[in-house]
Amino acid sequence: MPHIPEVRPTSHEHHDPMLVAALAAGDLAGTDRDQAITLTRTCADCADLHADLLALASATAAAPAPVATRPRDFRLTPADAARLHPSRWRRLAAAIAKSPTLLSRPMGVGLATLGLVGLLIGNVHITGFMGSSAATPAPQSAAGAASSVLPANPDMVMAPSDLIARNGTGSGPDAASSVAPAAAASQEIGGVSGAPAASIGTQAAPIAAADGKTASEVPGGLAGASRDAVAPEPTSPLNLLFGAAVVVGLAILAAAALRGRRTA
């Protein structure tokens, strides 16, 4: 309860108006009520306040709405009904949300946790084991091969002109310009944007030149070493699956939480 100052008939500013308001609303009992009644009996201003609050409460209850007539009819048209009719997904979500809290909450938490764990483990797995699986060659286009060959390691950054020469499919400036952004991106990933682009020539070019193969075809060579640092594909099906599990789990939790507030 609010602090009740000592009753002084001459100092209304020290009296607690909330106490008088609570008395007017009939919310007080016991000593609080006694003190409030004492205030109204010993202080004329408190008595006026009490009477005014009672009068205002009854006047409020009797007051009509400030705008009496509604400006339009709120009946729903068939088009409204069709628009508001829940879609199949909404009905499914509603059915899940409608299920008892004991069921929907654990389901939401479980799905979200499973998704998060799957995302973590999947990405660690991909990154950790990519090196061992990288020896398998894959057919790639010229640009794709160029970008996959480009390593994050600044020591292995290859100049576009070297790539074109090694793949043998480049056709002048166009090919060089298409490869250049990938080279720049690889440099950024490596964290050494200022590394000399031609430095790869000292390591990879001799290997490739020795047997006439591209770098991606060299087992355990440039490709195997570079892929350890390549980030996993963010749009892989597994990532999408686990991401969807997280989203659905959180949606179930949110729906369960909102259900009571909206329609209870």
Added chain:
Amino acid sequence: MLDSPRLRIAVRRDPLTVEGLRSTTVSEDPVQRRDLILIESARDGDLGAFNDLVVCYQDQLFALVVRMVPDRDQASDCVQEAFFSAFRNLHAFRGGSVKSWLHRITINAAMDIQRARKRRPVQPYPELDDDSWQPPAGKEADPVTTALMTERHRAINGALASITDDQRSAIVLFDIEGYDYAEIAAMTGVSLGTVKSRIHRGRLALRERLADRMELFRG
């Protein structure tokens, strides 16, 4: 309305499911009985039944909202959105008072509007200057009394519109709609003590704003 053929058919329809029985528990109150029948029909896809419910409650809900959101257009949008929400969530109605269910949905919609208004303040309460409507006077009404009542209502509505949204909502629900503290606490999602505090502070604020016009309310 209770004598309409459609309602008779709805009453005779059987068999009822367990869920149906729970939500259509026979009520002594004819209004409640009518509402439950309409809700059941609407759940079965009868848009006309839902619109009957709209007709029954639209004036009442608009009068409630226009006190909480004293802007005619916003209040109107709010009531429409509340009926949309009710239609969308017909399946979520779990029995009890249809009126209270609709009021809760409407109050939530009004509170959403209030929150949105706080984020994007606009010129407040243009409708309060609208004096075109006055409460109907009885045949024997004294012109002086009528004028006094009109002035009193205008003053109290103006003062209500000038206090905070939370205080206004609490006072409207308590003094005008007649809900008790616990019901208001449940509707607005705050504690019982907060509801009491809002009502007390709101009344004190009303008195402060009407300090120079209190003679209208005394005696």
